[in-house]
Amino acid sequence: MPKNFKANITENILLNEHFRLLNLSPLSDIIVPEPGQFYMLRTGDTYDPLLKRPFSIFRHEDNTLKFLYRIRGKGTLSLSNLKSGDIIDVIGPLGNSYSAPEGDFIAIAGGIGIASLLPLLRRFKKRAYLFYGARNKDELIMLNEARSLSKEIFITTDDGSEGEKGLITDSLSDFLNPSRITHYALPIYACGPTPMLKELSKVVAEYPSSLLPLNKGRMGGVKCYVSLEEHMACGVGACLGCVVKTVSGYKRVCKEGPVFDIEEIVWE
C-alpha cells in the first residue's frame, strides 16, 4: 500500500463562505489514518499552484477520506473549484498522531484547528473538555458535532458573537484555576494558529508545579501536545522546508510532527 494514490472526489461541499468539506474515495487501498495525521493534496492539474497542500484528516469512514478546509489563498481556492468526479493526487497518511489520553483530557481548537482534533474527540467520546475559539460565530465550524462529542465545551469568539468574548487561552487559564485541582493534571491537546499555541505555552508554563498531584519534573507539570503548521513542500521529510525550532535543534513538522510536546518547542 503505497502512501501516494489517486482519489475520486465524491463531494466538495460548501459549508459556508469560508469552509468546505472534501470527500475523497481513494482508487486503491490505503493505510488507515490516526487522529492528528495529515495528507498532502494536489489542488489542481497545472503548475500553478505547484505544490501539494497539507490537510489534517478530519474523518475516515466507509473508505472515504474527509477533509475540512478553509479557503485561504491560491491553493485552497483552486481546491474549492474541483468538483465531484475529478481525480486528485494524494499522499498520506503522514506525520505522527496524538498519543492516546488515558482518561479525560483537554482539547483546544483555534479555528480550523478543530479539523485535526475532532478525530481524537470522536475516538474518545465525551472525555474531552473542549475549548473552541474562533473569530466569530460563523467561523465556529462543526460546532454541533464538537459539542456532542465533548464532556464539556467552552466557546470563545473574538467578537463575542458566540460564547465568551476574548482569548481561548484566557478561558483555559480560568479553568485551570488551582482551586479546581483535578483539571490541571489533565493532558492537553491543541491545534490552532501559532500565536494561540505560543500563548498556550505560557499558560502551561505558569502553573506552579508544586500544586500538581504528580509532579514529573515537567515544566509546569502539565502534559501538553500541540499540532503545528509550517509551510510544506514535500510533506514526507525530504526537503527540510517545514522545520520548527526545538530544544534539540530543528525538527521536521511533517515527519517528527505535526504533534509535538509543547515543552520541546522553542517559540520565537
Add this chain to the structure above:
Amino acid sequence: MPKNFKANITENILLNEHFRLLNLSPLSDIIVPEPGQFYMLRTGDTYDPLLKRPFSIFRHEDNTLKFLYRIRGKGTLSLSNLKSGDIIDVIGPLGNSYSAPEGDFIAIAGGIGIASLLPLLRRFKKRAYLFYGARNKDELIMLNEARSLSKEIFITTDDGSEGEKGLITDSLSDFLNPSRITHYALPIYACGPTPMLKELSKVVAEYPSSLLPLNKGRMGGVKCYVSLEEHMACGVGACLGCVVKTVSGYKRVCKEGPVFDIEEIVWE
C-alpha cells in the same frame, strides 16, 4: 464598448472525444462579430496556462457567443474543464473578416477550420461549394449543418471513413477542371492547417490564367482568401509574435489577418 469583457459560461458541451462547443453570455455590451473574426479566451484562473488562446467566432445569436474548439494541448484542455457558471475573460472581436462573396463561392475547411467558415456559409446560405476534409469520419464535426448550408458539399477523409479518401486539395483540383469553366472564376475561402493552405496555394497558382473568363492579371487568376493560424500572445497587434511572411514583409495575423489574400503569402 470595450473589446475586453467578462462572460459567463452558459454551456461547454462535449460533442465527442475531441470537440467541444462553448457558449458564452457576455456580461456587458459587445461588438457584433463578422465571419472570420476571432476572440482571445482565457482558459483558466491561474498563470499556467498563462496566455489567452485564439478561437474563431463560430456563431453569434441571442447575445450568445459560440465557439467550436478542438482539445489540443494545455490551454484547450484547461478550457474544457470550465463549467457552466464560470466566468472567463474575453477579448474580441479581433482581426479582419472574410470579404463578402458576390455570388457563389468555394469554401475549403480542413478539420476545425470549419468553425471559422460556418458563419460565412450561414450568412450566404446555399451559395458555397464546400470542400470539407478531416482525418476521419469522427472529426467531420458539424457535418449536418455544413451540408445544409452548402450548395454542394465534397467530403474527403484521410482514411476514407467518409467521402473520398485523400486530400481535400485533390478533390478541389478535380472540381476546378478546365472543362467546368464557370467554377474556377469563383472566389475561394479557406481555413485549415498550414500544409493544406500551402497545397492550396499551388492548386490556385497552377490554373492557366488564359483559361479564365476575366483575367485580372492575378497569379492563376483565382481569387483566394485564407485564414491563417499562428502562435499568439496578445491577439491585438502589440507583441509582433504572430507574424506571417508576405510579399510586403511580415504582417500580423491577429491584426492584418487572420484572413489574407493567398497571393500575398510567402510560403516557407
Add this chain to the structure above:
Amino acid sequence: MGIEKPEDRSQKSVTPPNPPLGKGGHGGGNLSVNIASLKLKNPVMTASGTFGYGEEYSEFFDLNRLGAVVVKGLSITPRQGNPTPRIVETPAGMLNAIGLQNIGVRAFIKEKLPFLRQFRTPVIVNFFGDRIDEYIQAAEELSNADGVHAIEMNISCPNKQAGWIVFGTDPKIMEQVVTAVRKTTNLPLIVKLSPNVTDIGLMAKVAENSGADAVSLINTITGMVVDVKRRRPVLANNTGGLSGPAVRPIAVRMVWEVYKAVKIPIIGMGGIMNASDALEFLIAGARAVAVGTANFVNPTATIEIIEGMERFLKEEGLSDINEIIGSLKIGS
C-alpha cells in the same frame, strides 16, 4: 530596520522639461513619482515591446491614465525581425524571439509619435543598435523629436548581437556605449539592464557612473524550449527571452540588489500581473514599475494596477506612494 537610504537617491532635478502631467490618484493618496527630471502621475508604465506604439491598447483604455508609455524598441534603420514561431508559452511565462522587428526611428517619429502626442502621458522611447554609432544616431534623432520625454537604451536584448559583443553583459562595453549616448542627449536616459549577468548591482553601478539617469530591469532571461518530437528548438531563433510571472522572484531580487548598489531611480519589471506584484517591486526599491506580459493576458492590467495602488495607500493609511519605495525591512 530598513535598508539604509543613500542620501541623494531622490530625484536629480525637479524642473520637468515638460509641463506637469496631471495629478496623482483619485483615492486621495499621492501616486506621483519622479524619474530623474520626469514627473510621472503614477508609477505604472508599459514595458517596451509589449505595448506596440500605443495604438493597439488605446482601444482598451485612455492612455492618459498611464504613468508613462514605453514603446517597442527602435533602431535607426527598420528591422524585419525573426522568422516564426516567435513565441512559445512556458509554465507561468513565455519566451519571445521577436528579433527586434521595428519600423525604425524615423518612421516612428513621422508616423507614430503624432498619435502619442495627443496624450498627457510621457512617452519613453526604447532603442537599440548593433554598433555604438547606431545607438548614438538613434539617441540623437529621438532627442530632437517633439514628444519624446525620455529614452531607454536596450543593451540587454538577448536576441540580437553585434558579432559576439553583448553590450549589456560586459561592464566595459556597457560603459562605452552608455557614456557615448549620454553625451548626445539631454533627455532623461534610462539604461535597461540584462538579467543574464552574474552581478546586476555592478552593471547598474556602471550605468550610473556612465551617466544614466535611471536604470530599468529586468529585461527577459534567455531560455529555450525543445520540441522533443522534432528534436528542434520550438522558436525559429532557437532561444528566446523569458518573461511573465515565472521570472518575478528573480526580478524582485535583482531590483533589491540594484537598490543597494546605486542612487539613481529604478524602474522595476518582470512578471508584474497585479498591484500586489507591483508593490513588491516598489518595496524592494523600484521608483516605478513597467507592465509587460500582463498586457497580453489582460489588456487593462496597467489600469487595474494603478487602482490597486490607490486602494493599498488607503488601506494602509498612507498618503504618498513614495513612502513605500525601498521600504523593505530585512533581518529580524
Add this chain to the structure above:
Amino acid sequence: MGIEKPEDRSQKSVTPPNPPLGKGGHGGGNLSVNIASLKLKNPVMTASGTFGYGEEYSEFFDLNRLGAVVVKGLSITPRQGNPTPRIVETPAGMLNAIGLQNIGVRAFIKEKLPFLRQFRTPVIVNFFGDRIDEYIQAAEELSNADGVHAIEMNISCPNKQAGWIVFGTDPKIMEQVVTAVRKTTNLPLIVKLSPNVTDIGLMAKVAENSGADAVSLINTITGMVVDVKRRRPVLANNTGGLSGPAVRPIAVRMVWEVYKAVKIPIIGMGGIMNASDALEFLIAGARAVAVGTANFVNPTATIEIIEGMERFLKEEGLSDINEIIGSLKIGS
C-alpha cells in the same frame, strides 16, 4: 544539421569501479548511460536536497530503479540551516532557503550510507564547504567511504557564502577549489554549476579544465518574494533559490550552452516534471538528468520519467537513449 559533436565527449573510462548496475529499460531500448566511469542503468537521478538521504522516498518506490541517488548536500561539520519560513511557492515554482541544513559527512557515512548500500543504485554525494579546506576534507572522507560512487561539488549554493566569496560565480575561485578537490579524490567528480552567472559555458569550461569529470546544472536561481503587508521578504533568509517548472526554459538553454562549450558529460536539471521535459534536456546535450522539485509534487515522478523514456524510445523506433543525447538540430 546538429551541433558538431566534439570528438572525445564519450566517457573517459569504461571500467566501472563498482559492479555493473543491472540492465537498462524493459521496453527493449537501452537506457543506460555513462557519466565518466560511472555506469547508470538509466539517465534519471534525484536532485540533491530534494530527496533527503533516500529513506523518505524509499517508502514510495524501489530505489533500485533509479539511475542514481543524489543525496542532500553535506558539509564536514553539521549545519542547522536557516530559520523559517524556508520555502515559499511562486508561479510554477518555489523558492527555498533551507540554508544547507545537514547532519555532516561523518554522521552521514555512519548513519545513512548503510541504508543506501542495500541498493544496486549508485550513490552520488553532494557536498560543500565554506572554505577550500572544508571542501577538501569532505571530499577526502567521502572518497574513503564504502558505497559512495561519485561526488558532486555544490559551489553554486546561493544561500551560504564564505565572506563575499561565491565559489561558483568567480572563474578563478572556482578553478582553485575544483583543482584542489580533484587532487584529493579518485571518484568521479561532478561540479554543480550556478545559473547566476553571465556565461555558464565559460564556468563549465573552467570546471572541465580543473579536472571535473562531469558538470551538473542548474542549481537554483536566486530570487525573492516580498510580503507586501509586512514590507518584509517572505523568507527568513530574505532570498532563496528558485526551482521548478518556471526555470525550465532557462535550464535547457544553459545545458545547451554548456554542451557547446565542454566535452565532459552533463547532468541536466531544473524544472523537470515528466519524461518529455527530461528529453528536452537530453536532446539539448545532457547525458543524464536530475529530478528535484517534481518529487515534492509527485513522489514517483522519477519512475514515471524512466517509464516515459522507455515508451519514447519505442515510439520513435530507437534502440538506445544515447542516440538522442545532444541530437538538437538548430538552424533551418
